[in-house]
Amino acid sequence: MRLAIVGAGDVGRSVADLAGEYGHEVVAIADSSGAAVDADGIDVERALERKAGGESVGTADPATLFETDYDVLVEATPTTLGDAEPGFTHVERALETDHHVVLANKGPVAERYEELRALEADSAGSIRFEATVGGAIPVLSTIEDCTPQAVTAARGVLNGTANFILTRMAAEGLDYEHVLAEAQDLGVAEADPTFDVDGTDAALKFVILANVLADGGFSLEDATVEGIQDIPGSALELAAEDGRTIRLIGEASREGVRVGPRLVPENGALAVTGTRNIVQLETKHAGSLHNSGRGAGGPETATAVLSDVGRLPSLEE
Amino acid sequence: MADVPESDEEEPETDGGVRAYTVRLELVDEPGELLRALEPISANGGNLLSIHHERGNITPRGHIPVEVDLESPPERFDGIVDALRDAGINVIQAGAEHYGEELSVVLVGDLVETDLSETLSRIEDEADAVVKDLSLAAPEGTNATASARLRLAIDSGRAERVFEAIRAVGTDKELTVVEPLVGGEA
Numbered sequence: 001m002r003l004a005i006v007g008a009g010d011v012g013r014s015v016a017d018l019a020g021e022y023g024h025e026v027v028a029i030a031d032s033s034g035a036a037v038d039a040d041g042i043d044v045e046r047a048l049e050r051k052a053g054g055e056s057v058g059t060a061d062p063a064t065l066f067e068t069d070y071d072v073l074v075e076a077t078p079t080t081l082g083d084a085e086p087g088f089t090h091v092e093r094a095l096e097t098d099h100h101v102v103l104a105n106k107g108p109v110a111e112r113y114e115e116l117r118a119l120e121a122d123s124a125g126s127i128r129f130e131a132t133v134g135g136a137i138p139v140l141s142t143i144e145d146c147t148p149q150a151v152t153a154a155r156g157v158l159n160g161t162a163n164f165i166l167t168r169m170a171a172e173g174l175d176y177e178h179v180l181a182e183a184q185d186l187g188v189a190e191a192d193p194t195f196d197v198d199g200t201d202a203a204l205k206f207v208i209l210a211n212v213l214a215d216g217g218f219s220l221e222d223a224t225v226e227g228i229q230d231i232p233g234s235a236l237e238l239a240a241e242d243g244r245t246i247r248l249i250g251e252a253s254r255e256g257v258r259v260g261p262r263l264v265p266e267n268g269a270l271a272v273t274g275t276r277n278i279v280q281l282e283t284k285h286a287g288s289l290h291n292s293g294r295g296a297g298g299p300e301t302a303t304a305v306l307s308d309v310g311r312l313p314s315l316e317e
Numbered sequence: 318m319a320d321v322p323e324s325d326e327e328e329p330e331t332d333g334g335v336r337a338y339t340v341r342l343e344l345v346d347e348p349g350e351l352l353r354a355l356e357p358i359s360a361n362g363g364n365l366l367s368i369h370h371e372r373g374n375i376t377p378r379g380h381i382p383v384e385v386d387l388e389s390p391p392e393r394f395d396g397i398v399d400a401l402r403d404a405g406i407n408v409i410q411a412g413a414e415h416y417g418e419e420l421s422v423v424l425v426g427d428l429v430e431t432d433l434s435e436t437l438s439r440i441e442d443e444a445d446a447v448v449k450d451l452s453l454a455a456p457e458g459t460n461a462t463a464s465a466r467l468r469l470a471i472d473s474g475r476a477e478r479v480f481e482a483i484r485a486v487g488t489d490k491e492l493t494v495v496e497p498l499v500g501g502e503a
Contacts, residue, residue: 155498230493234454235423235464239495241452242421242466249498263421263497270498 001100001309004028004065006090007076008047008057010298011104011131015074015305016044022306027070030062037068066093072100072309075108079204081220084108091116091127098124100315102308104131104301110204111219113211128311131304133205134158135295138304139279140212141311142291146283148213153253153282158205160275160295161189161196162228162248166261167273170236170245176229188275198227199248199259206250206257209279214254226260239263245271335388337366340398341410343380351383357400363389380407409472419449420469420476420499422483426492429459436490437467444482446471 001024005012008031016026026044028037036047036058047057073094077087084107091108094101096119103109108116109129120127133139143151157163161183168179180197183189195201203223210218228248239246242263247270249262264270269290272278277295280288294300340358344350351370358365366386374382389397398411428436437448446469455463471479480496487494 226493230425231495232425232456232462232464234456234462235425235495238423238452238454238464238466242468244421244497246423246495251498261493261495263423263495 001025001071001312002027002069003072003074003309004030004068004070004094005074005076006030006062006065007074007078007105008051009076009078011301011305012074012076013048013051014298014302015076015104017048018299018302018306020044022310024072024306024309028065028068029057030060030065031057032062034058035060035062035065037064039069066097070099071315072102072312074102074104074305074309076104076305079106081107081200082111084111088112088115092119095119095123095125095127098315100125100309100312101127102131102305102312103127103129104305106132106204106208109211110207113208113218114216117216124315126312128308129208130308131301133208134277134279134291134304135293135297136300136303137277137279137291137293137295138307139209139281139291141307142281142289143209143212146281146286146289148215150284150286151213151281152284153251154206154209154213154279155249155251155282156270156279157202157247157272157277158250158279158295159196159199159202159248160277161193162199162202163272163277164188164275165197166228166231166236166246166248169231169233170240173233173237175233176231197229199225202248202250203257203259206252206259209252210254210257213252218257223257223259225258228261231261240266243267247271335364336391336394337386337388338394338411340385340387340401340408342383342385342401343407343409344383346381353404354383354401354406355385357404357406358385358387358397361389361397361400362393363387363397382409420446420471420479421497422467422469422480423495424465424467424487424492425495426462426487426490427460428453428463428465428492429455431490431492433465436486436492439486440467440469440483443486444469444471444479445475446479446482 003019003024003026005015016029019026025041029047034056036042037060051057075087075090087105088108091101109132130140164183165179203225207218207220207223236246243266244263245266246261247264250259278292280290342354369384371382401408448467449470450468452466476499484494
């Protein structure tokens, strides 16, 4: 497949870097100020070097990305809430011109799911978004394999930063502020960790799961969300006395979405440590399935994008 | 004689219209408590069939479970249960539900400042739960943020309602409520 990648952050750059290994060709990559476009395949190394040097990935107008011949738009711009722009418009543009779209950007899938599906229905292209939930972990494709009707609920840990902080607090008896500073030093937490620690990031992923289970109907405002900022070390100590620990747990079902700090058995499957993520799928006929792994990171998330590309049907008529 | 007086028609139909019910009660271990529990049953049209008084089997709440089989017209059964409750008797099962679960929750906030004992009473009253055990951790002194772990005895199948009530108390008192994750193979 010929890929046009919009967004040149960790994920977009990793997709460009790994595309060749997966048998695909990058014909365009754009960031907010420029683009590298070549119908015969761009020089990926050159584009990534420019980006690493603080420049744009290329000198072309970012809009020219949509004018080149491509099969799949990879939408990897930063997640935005509400109208989910500019991601939504990128997807719209690709579908209206009968191209496939693979999203790593959670915004459009969480906030405007029904509109995305309506655009897809009118297009020869299709959309996939494995990378939006759980990074490298195959969550949506597992649900797809089980058929969404046979999955009654999904719960688990889908934010590595919050999980890292809670793990360290429990292990070292340290307070939130202290561990957050450590996580920022290690690069586990961003300079502004708000969406990770207040539950928004996890909530977006569980909203997407609820949309997949219920075939739409949810956006972030339908979710009940609590973060971990108010959890002191003493709460984790008390939990540990009882053989439990506290994790930022999300739950998605056809009835709703909820994210908040919860008591879970210390040695239970959901009490993953560090930045690891886990999703538990509750099935109608087969009990629980657990998928665990790395929930973030450029190359990790890029593998989910490229797996999605591999699942797309051919566009040839 | 052939005319049935009007007033009789308002009497509940009992002939042929009775059903058997089992009611599980929890009694405080005090003299006269059993008699006090049975009185509202007969006073409200229930007919006692058998009483199983499990003295050796103390409930998680430290009370004595009593199982009462009775028969009454279906339309009067709710009245009997209400009368028992009005008399201060703990009805733990009158149909499908009974006490049987234990849950832990952790509360975080200015627990002392916001009157911990009142918080516990409210949880017992509003969530219809019994606080069995409390652990408090206030590493920065009682005037700062503290954490408490509560072990609660609740009716089986009522966990969601209990959490709703605890959440409401938490919201009122600006406490963070960390609930256990229920359901699934955690």
